[in-house]
Amino acid sequence: MATPAMLPPQNSAVAPASHSSATVKVLSESPDLNSIPSNYVHSSSYEESPDSSDAEDSSLIPVIDFSQLTSNDNDQKSKAIQVLGKACEEWGFFMVVNHGIPDSLMKAVINVSNEFFNMPEEDKKQFEGKHLLDPIRCGTSFNSSKEKAFFWRDFLKVVVHPEFHCPSDPQGFSDLMLEYSENCRKVVKKLLGAISESLDLDECVINEAMGLDSMLQKFNVNYYPRCPQPELAIGLPPHSDHGLLTLLIHNEVGGLQIMHKGKWINDNWSALPNSLLVNIGDQLEIFSNGKYKSVLHRAMVNNEMTRISVALTHGPSLEAIVRPASPLVQRTGCCPAYSPMTYKDYLYLQQSNHLDGKSCLDHVVNHGIPESLINSVIDVSNEFFNMPKEDKKQFEGKHVLDPIRYGASFNYSKEKALFWRDFLKVFVHPEFHFPSDPQALSDLILEYSENCRRVVKKLLGAISESLGLDECFINEALGLDSMFQLFNVNYYPRCPQPELAIGLPPHTDYGLLTLLIHNGVGGLQIMHEGKWINDNRNAFPNSLLVNVCDQLQIFSNGKYKSVSHRAMVNNEMPRISVVVSHGPQLETIVRPASPLVQRTGCCPVYGPMTYKDYIHLKLSGKSCLDHLRIQKS
Template sequence: MMSIKALAESPNLTSVPPTYTIFPNTSPNDQPQPQPQLQIPIIDLSLLTSSDPDQRSKTITELGKACQDWGFFMVINHGVAERLMSEVLEGCRGFFDLSEEEKLVFKGTHVMDTIRYGTSFNASVEKALYWRDYLKVLVPQHHPHHFHFPNNPSGFSEIALEYLKKTREVVKIILEGISKSLELEGNYIYKTLEVNSGLQIFIANLYPPCPQPELAMGLPPHSDHGLLTLLTQNGIGGLQIQHKGNWVNVNPIPNSFLVNTGDHLEYKSVVHRAVVNKNDTRISLAIANGPALDTVVSPVPKLVESHDSHSSAFAGMKYKDYVQLQQSNNLCDKSILDHHQSHNKNMISTKSLAESSNLTSIPPTHITIPNNDQLAVLEHSQELQIPIIDFSLLISSDPDQRSKTIAELGKACQDWGFFMVINHGVTEKLMSEVIEGCRGFFDLSEEEKVEFKGEHVLDPIRYGTSFNALVEKAFYWRDYLKILSNGKYKSVVHRAIVNNNETRISVGIANGPALEAVVSPASKLVESQSPTFVGMKYKDYMQVQQSNNLCVKSIMDSLRI
């Protein structure tokens, strides 16, 4: 993994490499023009704790309006010393100035790793990378004595811990004000979501100078998970927020906090992004504050009752599951929150939809090939014969026959990655009965099936529709070995098409290693060449693959070295 810092410091770098080109057809004139007349709200924190009740009430009203209209505001007079804010940013700079070897010690593989150093946002799923290095440290408040943090540069860990404690105090005061602005008890959010034992995430970002800033992006438009994010930076601009259809450049007051409301407050979680420049290195530090990982976050009953429709806009979901889903995907606007919102509406199975008496055309949500953009479909023919493997010959007493069949099996894996198996010993009766069992399940009432509607990709039983409705822009008409061989044997890309006459039922039995097993190329197969893939826990691969759009082999491709 090459860091953006190392790339930006390359003496011969004059243009943005293709892998970092987000806007290939953009010129500098296409960049959004700043909106100087738009003033981000400023909240004086000292007035939220004023002894004057009228002053407190006025500031609470201003805070509620800032949350509702902007979802972003500056906080002044917050009580965190300027010295501490300056020292923690210097600590971040010192970390990014360490050698690549020292930083790579903290290269994590899972989104919930305690310490994770990396580049871009989620390089395992992105088609284009972002011009950013980061350090993320998860700090669960129920184990404050188990504070794990990089010990270099010297003193960085101690400064970071003090900074986290001070920002937690600021967050508590702001959340009390927000609770009151919603006409709830002052401690409602803090107590209900167990913020005292919640999760803080220390996120340091480095955006080095970029030779063509109009082509690259530090971070794409996105919203933050959690409740409140407190951001400070080294005086170099680059943050833009979306407000009423415009991108607004944010120029913070010195020694202030930029605060944005997160998805789990949704009082509104604002879309924002980070742009880069040609001359200066920007460093920002975001402290994300969320509830306890196992807390189920759902709308406040009082606010649901007062809503016109008297219905909840969002389903309850464990904070941990939301973080894993959001961090495992492409960072794209508020897609996870929006899909979580729409997914809360009664899930209509494809079976129910297909059996609707008035269904004559496909709903827009299920159109996946709007422009008939298809590869040529070749009919099964003698020239295109999917390999057939006779299983009985693999266990034949004739060594020559076994050897011949093994060679055929290897060729099928290498050329096709797909083959038919005959004479396998599983009775036709059993195969027929299991298909009928599946049909029987899908014929159950929606109420009976929805009992098994899972929320997490590793739930033992999960009934649903499409592939992953939480992240898909279009749904699929469906109710629902390669790394080891170092690329020699292929995992074939396949798909399922539908017809307008008959119901197709299929049963896929996926067989994998133990969840904790690290899968990497067999050592014997890399003696004569470099490994093609990095090693990865099977559980982690499953979580990333199942949490994303089902898109060709993007996850596999990202593991290539």
């Protein structure tokens, strides 16, 4: 989770950054280690009290009796399926008892996993796989190439199905891993059959749709050594698992916490000997169209003893395309909430980022706008720029509020150097305008703009609620029934010297929310934590890129920031982007929301201004947000 950088508490000295490739186990066994290296310090730790003092121990975590799910008594089985469905819907996490896996096997698996990490470092180095799908990978943290601060854990990840792999040492590891993995697959297949029935589907639907006979099963061991400053470190940050179901056991040292109704809950596995901790993964959330949510969880560390957990993840076949189940979508009459994606692509997507909540899942949320419409809008926009220059000249509006404007660069009168782009800007709401050519442009702009308004109103309703306001608050305060909606097309031709030119320089958008699509040619970059990030829309077919704009920053009193972004050019092919901006009604006076200001006790950060005046100010070249910022006396 992105959090502002913070200095450690004054009484918590940290050691200089560790630049070696040593494992956390080796680091923790250093005789003079009294403080952790600075590159293991997590700023979020100071804000969330990772010593677990704020977490709740709970005996309320649902318990599923596996023997009832497999009972020949139909009434007993039906009741057990109902309990399981409720646990999936309300928690996304549950404990399974009477599952048939011998207690002696589970303890032996924990013990032999500990033996692996106690082997000499040289012996473990042979398993340092570098690739996500290497069958055996031993390492530390999560993704060191992406992380600013490392996690206090070492790991072993082994693919055990559809092909079985295992490290050659320690002795007996292979037999135990094979036996335990086979037992877990049996339990998972039965659980997923019951979950399928809880969704009013046939027992076999998940199995057949996900290709579970070739499921990807991974045997994961996490080793969290004793940490001298557990309040500054974290074993694993809040995240969801990528698969369908994860089965977890550990060595009875606490540390796992589950997010439930906004609170962290400590697992109570030790209270139920021989139980399995089971959590829902992202693929089951997608398949259930969001009815069953993957659960956020994290791993905390302690300064007394080592914690070992063994987590078996169970996902679809790698090539399975995971999407919301068609019978669920048809029966509920809802649109699919998630886009289809192969499980393999989803895995690569998660691994290519730092571990960050459920951000990977958020990328594939579907908006309900047909892909064919999006592609047609791109194509007809390209047709416009390919018309003869004389035909386009009729649309060369000069004023910022001309309903149709065609031109180049951004603002000739203010720019020392021009930008490498042409543009078309069309007002589409509250009054609809359109160029007369090319044919079909009008119908496509109208349909796409209406769809975008529908999505934006839903997003702003949800954003309103995220601020602790009523869903309709932003809509009513900013006059969204008469919102100012602008359809913008940017055309960035091939450039012979892209290193010297720029499509658009760093800027923020002036409205509330902007929705963007493009023709698959890269170029958009977003500023995040001081770095330029390339957009990855191509990884998500039919997705919308959405950015927060100045008016939302003002309305939220600075809680939600408008994002700085820029457009780069290339020497190979044109880039076309269609950007639909959504702002308040032009005469609306935008100011920080009074309930927010009153509830937080903070003063308003920004002064009031009509949206129309703000647009004129922005186009004059001034730094608008700074212009509105109220100076403290």
